[in-house]
Amino acid sequence: MDKYNPQEIEAKWQKKWAENKPYEVNENSVKPKRYILDMFPYPSGAGLHVGHTESYTATDIYARYTRMKGYEVLHPQGWDAFGLPAENYAIKTGIHPSETTKRAIETFKRQMNSLGLSYDWSREVNSSDPAYYKWTQWLFLLFYKNGLAYKKLAKTNWCPSCQTVLANEQVVNGACERCGTAVTQKDLEQWFFKITDFIEDQVFEGRSIKGLLSGLDDVDWPESTKAAQKNWIGRSEGASIRFSITRTDTDITQTNTDNGQRKSALSQSKSASLEVFTTRPDTLFGCTYMVVCPEHPILINYKLQITNYSEVEKYINDSRKKTDLERTDLNKDKSGVRLAGVSAVNPVNNQEIPIFIADYVLAGYGTGAIMAVPAHDGRDFEFAKKYDLPIIEVVSPSVIPAQAGIQKEAYAGDGININSDFLNGLPTAEAKEKMIGWLEEHKIGKRAINYRIRDWLISRQRYWGAPIPIIYCLKCGPVPVPESDLPVLLPGDVGIKPTGESPLVHSAKFQDVKCPECQEPARREADTMDTFVCSSWYYLRYADPHNDRAFASEAQLKKWLPVDLYVGGAEHSVLHLLYSRFFTKVLHKYGYLEFNEPFLKLRHQGIILAGDGNKMSKSKGNVINPDEVVAEQGADALRLYEMFLGPLEDMKPWNTESIAGVRRFLEKTWKTILANNFGSNASQLKNDDQALCRLINRAIKKVGEDIENLKFNTAISEMMKILNELKELMLRASITPAAEDFFKKNFLIILAPFAPHLAQELWYRLGSRESIFNEAWPKFDPDLIKEETINLIIQINGKLRESLSVPSEIEEVEAKKIAMESDNVKKWLAGKKVVKVIFVPGKLINIVVK
Ligand code: ANZ
Ligand code: ZN
Numbered sequence: 120m121d122k123y124n125p126q127e128i129e130a131k132w133q134k135k136w137a138e139n140k141p142y143e144v145n146e147n148s149v150k151p152k153r154y155i156l157d158m159f160p161y162p163s164g165a166g167l168h169v170g171h172t173e174s175y176t177a178t179d180i181y182a183r184y185t186r187m188k189g190y191e192v193l194h195p196q197g198w199d200a201f202g203l204p205a206e207n208y209a210i211k212t213g214i215h216p217s218e219t220t221k222r223a224i225e226t227f228k229r230q231m232n233s234l235g236l237s238y239d240w241s242r243e244v245n246s247s248d249p250a251y252y253k254w255t256q257w258l259f260l261l262f263y264k265n266g267l268a269y270k271k272l273a274k275t276n277w278c279p280s281c282q283t284v285l286a287n288e289q290v291v292n293g294a295c296e297r298c299g300t301a302v303t304q305k306d307l308e309q310w311f312f313k314i315t316d317f318i319e320d321q322v323f324e325g326r327s328i329k330g331l332l333s334g335l336d337d338v339d340w341p342e343s344t345k346a347a348q349k350n351w352i353g354r355s356e357g358a359s360i361r362f363s364i365t366r367t368d369t370d371i372t373q374t375n376t377d378n379g380q381r382k383s384a385l386s387q388s389k390s391a392s393l394e395v396f397t398t399r400p401d402t403l404f405g406c407t408y409m410v411v412c413p414e415h416p417i418l419i420n421y422k423l424q425i426t427n428y429s430e431v432e433k434y435i436n437d438s439r440k441k442t443d444l445e446r447t448d449l450n451k452d453k454s455g456v457r458l459a460g461v462s463a464v465n466p467v468n469n470q471e472i473p474i475f476i477a478d479y480v481l482a483g484y485g486t487g488a489i490m491a492v493p494a495h496d497g498r499d500f501e502f503a504k505k506y507d508l509p510i511i512e513v514v515s516p517s518v519i520p521a522q523a524g525i526q527k528e529a530y531a532g533d534g535i536n537i538n539s540d541f542l543n544g545l546p547t548a549e550a551k552e553k554m555i556g557w558l559e560e561h562k563i564g565k566r567a568i569n570y571r572i573r574d575w576l577i578s579r580q581r582y583w584g585a586p587i588p589i590i591y592c593l594k595c596g597p598v599p600v601p602e603s604d605l606p607v608l609l610p611g612d613v614g615i616k617p618t619g620e621s622p623l624v625h626s627a628k629f630q631d632v633k634c635p636e637c638q639e640p641a642r643r644e645a646d647t648m649d650t651f652v653c654s655s656w657y658y659l660r661y662a663d664p665h666n667d668r669a670f671a672s673e674a675q676l677k678k679w680l681p682v683d684l685y686v687g688g689a690e691h692s693v694l695h696l697l698y699s700r701f702f703t704k705v706l707h708k709y710g711y712l713e714f715n716e717p718f719l720k721l722r723h724q725g726i727i728l729a730g731d732g733n734k735m736s737k738s739k740g741n742v743i744n745p746d747e748v749v750a751e752q753g754a755d756a757l758r759l760y761e762m763f764l765g766p767l768e769d770m771k772p773w774n775t776e777s778i779a780g781v782r783r784f785l786e787k788t789w790k791t792i793l794a795n796n797f798g799s800n801a802s803q804l805k806n807d808d809q810a811l812c813r814l815i816n817r818a819i820k821k822v823g824e825d826i827e828n829l830k831f832n833t834a835i836s837e838m839m840k841i842l843n844e845l846k847e848l849m850l851r852a853s854i855t856p857a858a859e860d861f862f863k864k865n866f867l868i869i870l871a872p873f874a875p876h877l878a879q880e881l882w883y884r885l886g887s888r889e890s891i892f893n894e895a896w897p898k899f900d901p902d903l904i905k906e907e908t909i910n911l912i913i914q915i916n917g918k919l920r921e922s923l924s925v926p927s928e929i930e931e932v933e934a935k936k937i938a939m940e941s942d943n944v945k946k947w948l949a950g951k952k953v954v955k956v957i958f959v960p961g962k963l964i965n966i967v968v969k
Contacts, residue, residue: 151191152190156194156684159654166230196240198243203581217247235754246654252653256585258656260599261709275305284309293445314574318570321708332349334700344696344723347693348693355570358551358558360466365471367462413438415487417488421461431476494511494512494530495513534547584647586647594637656699659680663676680712682717682718686721728772760778760781762831784838788866791845792884814841818841822837909926911923
């Protein structure tokens with residue numbers, strides 16, 4: 120027998136697969152379809168890392184298994200090729216991003232093939248290919264024509280290092296998602312996609328279209344990912360309430376009215392008002408002051424009435440320097456300035472209340488102004504303590520009104536209303552409803568829903584992206600590029616250094632065009648699209664990747680979509696996954712897609728840490744290079760090892776030693792399968808084909824179920840286990856050649872998705888000239904895997920007292936537990952002291968008592 124030589128057999132089969140292309144989809148197949156997809160990678164110069172190989176191996180096992188189960192499987196791969204890293208590298212080295220991207224793709228592809236991944240390469244897509252971005256631009260125009268792409272002047276997140284604007288989704292804790300630089304605010308004219316139109320369900324042309332919120336109920340996704348999307352969308356139910364603003368004339372003496380309310384002579388102006396959004400209209404009686412954000416328009420509109428304006432202005436300027444994160448930091452000391460000369464009136468009790476400017480109120484949320492209820496909101500409470508403002512408790516946590524006393528902190532929960540006139544005694548939910556009714560009746564406010572999410576800012580002032588297909592004409596305004604002129608090609612004749620302006624403005628050839636409508640000289644839009652636009656629809660393109668008349672044909676989309684299983688990193692929970700759902704919903708609304716959710720089942724691979732438990736990083740020098748592992752141990756060992764590390768979704772550390780264990784298992788497989796008549800040594804003993812069949816049947820069932828649940832680690836341990844059990848069996852009993860053959864073949868078939876090269880080679884050596892991957896996944900015989908039971912005898916001081924039917928393999932702890940729980944045994948043990956319990960596996964338990 121020759122030795123297991125993974126390098127040799129892997130190269131041999133990879134060459135065969137490259138020639139015969141067994142993984143290309145058969146378009147004429149009548150089998151049911153499955154679409155199994157990896158998130159397409161960004162082809163970076165660093166090559167694949169072990170996180171890539173983890174998820175790609177997982178989907179590969181699943182795809183190979185699904186094919187063997189009788190499905191026609193679409194399992195494609197491609198490149199998310201536009202983006203900043205290639206552009207930044209180009210700026211550093213002078214090599215054009217198309218060149219570095221091309222090289223990186225070659226490396227990625229070589230590495231993927233070296234792992235034996237079964238992709239259909241005839242469907243490869245590349246988002247930086249004009250044949251691809253033509254359709255990205257076409258989709259932009261579809262959005263534009265339906266009012267879903269628009270340009271507006273807006274406060275934007277600006278990354279001073281990347282020199283471009285960012286979407287809100289790309290700002291993580293106040294910093295650029297890419298480079299970590301603190302993001303600043305800039306007023307700029309930018310392009311947006313109207314994602315906010317697709318949050319709720321809508322009816323269009325008689326069809327009801329589920330929105331981004333309720334659509335989550337229809338997909339099998341990790342709960343944490345669904346929660347992240349819901350949280351990002353941030354739907355809050357409540358009310359909008361208008362407070363009138365008055366001029367505070369401090370010279371006028373204030374009188375106490377008989378009901379104790381403070382009244383002052385006010386010069387009311389009907390139009391002056393301040394609107395707030397609140398989730399707690401039930402607490403309106405507890406509102407004792409108001410706060411506006413430093414960007415609020417009343418600060419400009421009432422500049423003349425605000426008598427301490429210079430102080431206010433200083434506050435505005437100071438807060439401009441802070442990020443939203445700094446402003447909302449809960450641990451931060453709250454600061455603010457009272458607006459002198461103006462006040463507001465609480466509409467529910469006509470109480471005059473002060474207005475503050477404070478930066479804990481944000482400009483981008485609700486109306487940028489709040490009604491402050493210090494007794495029931497933590498931030499308001501802190502602020503009220505600092506500025507000595509009244510705190511009126513209006514929600515009592517219990518039915519019994521709380522004792523009057525000094526409140527130590529805000530009570531933000533639900534309860535029963537107190538100190539609230541017509542709301543007194545009502546539980547929170549009812550009090551909210553009643554107050555909304557009152558506000559609507561008096562035309563002071565109304566029911567309102569507020570969202571955290573904003574429209575998606577998609578324009579970028581960078582080079583390496585898809586140009587936005589719009590032309591500006593002095594006469595006609597913005598004009599969409601006619602479909603026949605697509606794609607708008609990226610010019611090759613510009614420097615790509617970021618200057619804050621798109622580099623495309625420096626190409627005269629690109630910029631100076633004729634207006635498609637009036638033929639007068641016009642100017643092209645120079646911004647490019649966020650790369651997340653390119654990745655929002657690539658999964659559709661795989662269905663029909665070479666189509667030059669549509670992004671994909673209706674028939675092909677119908678045949679392959681939606682995606683049945685999608686695997687990729689959890690870092691995309693809101694960005695890519697939310698945007699892709701939005702694209703799908705738009706295309707569904709306008710009749711291009713029959714489905715409304717792109718990814719039916721989603722799973723995330725867990726991060727693989729370095730052996731020392733830290734994140735793998737170049738600077739720490741603890742990065743594992745898959746190429747080296749493949750060269751040393753082979754691709755099958757790497758595949759198996761990564762799957763054996765632990766559950767797919769868990770974070771887990773790399774362990775270089777234990778990869779050797781997996782390698783040993785593969786060697787053992789090699790020896791066992793190639794050994795002849797492995798039961799002959801024990802021929803004098805009884806024949807035990809039955810036990811062998813039971814073993815392999817159990818594994819067929821377990822491995823199949825585990826693959827379906829993506830529990831690859833337990834599938835592998837099951838295969839390791841039966842190989843060990845086989846050895847024991849061989850020592851005890853003889854096996855006929857037919858049973859041996861049955862075992863070997865089935866073992867190889869279930870191993871094949873995991874270790875495709877080894878299984879294929881051994882299959883070949885067993886005499887087959889057909890690929891093992893043409894075999895159907897074996898069916899198991901349920902009768903053979905029923906767990907065997909034995910009668911466990913329970914003795915007390917050596918006397919038979921009970922006999923229990925238990926699984927034959929029962930472990931000591933479990934057996935003792937079952938014995939002690941038996942009523943009969945309990946009866947015999949009553950009043951006695953147990954001295955010792957003896958367990959004889961497969962036979963009896965003897966309890967010694969005094
Ligand atoms: C009165 C009130 C009383 C509030 C109470 C809360 C508790 P979510 O759930 O996140 O939607 N708010 C509104 N706009 C704000 C802004 N621009 N900046 C900072 N805070 C703002 O939060 C809604 C609540 O956040 C609103 O309800 C408002 O405070 C505050 F016992 O109004 B509430
Ligand atoms: Zn024109």
